[in-house]
Amino acid sequence: MLYALLCYNDEATVWSWDKAQEGQVMERLDAVRARLEKQGKMGPSLRLLPTTAATTLRKSDPPLVLDGPFAETKEQLLGLYIIDVADLDEALAVAKDLGEVNPGGAYEIRPLAVYNAGADLRVSA
Numbered sequence: 594m595l596y597a598l599l600c601y602n603d604e605a606t607v608w609s610w611d612k613a614q615e616g617q618v619m620e621r622l623d624a625v626r627a628r629l630e631k632q633g634k635m636g637p638s639l640r641l642l643p644t645t646a647a648t649t650l651r652k653s654d655p656p657l658v659l660d661g662p663f664a665e666t667k668e669q670l671l672g673l674y675i676i677d678v679a680d681l682d683e684a685l686a687v688a689k690d691l692g693e694v695n696p697g698g699a700y701e702i703r704p705l706a707v708y709n710a711g712a713d714l715r716v717s718a
Contacts, residue, residue, distance in 0.1 A: 595636070595705040596676050596684040598691065601668040602698030608643055621694035629676065629687065636675030644669050668698055675705070 610618070629635035644661060651657040674691070678684050681702070688700040 594678060594680060594684075595707065596678060596681075597703045597705055598674040598676060598684070598688050599670055599701040599703065600672045600674070600691075600695070600698065601701065602671050602695075603667065604643055604669040604671060606697060607671060618695060622691065625690050625694060626674075634676050634678055634683075634687070636677060638672065638674040640672040641670060671698075 626635055626638065647661055649659045649661065651659060674687075676684060676687050678687060681704075684702050688702055692700060
């Protein structure tokens with residue numbers, strides 16, 4: 594079953610890390626990723642650039658294009674992992690492993706439905 598692990602954290606804190614702090618966190622995360630890749634459970638993982646680089650399209654009439662994030666929040670979506678595991682319990686275990694090596698924030702665990710243009714929507718289950 595496919596799950597997205599959405600990584601939320603305080604953007605100001607994460608982007609204020611010096612190179613050594615950043616390197617330490619990424620090294621620990623890479624160790625977890627490498628183990629999951631060996632097990633065939635890790636798909637793509639992405640790190641989003643800061644919300645200051647975001648552009649938002651509001652679906653109004655006419656559509657409105659805004660600089661910046663979609664909402665003011667305490668924690669921002671900073672990245673995501675796609676994992677292929679048996680069930681929610683295993684997805685939670687992966688999120689816990691990542692959380693142990695990544696300070697602060699939260700992981701939202703969400704099952705995925707696969708959509709390919711021209712094909713039926715496939716819920717991963």
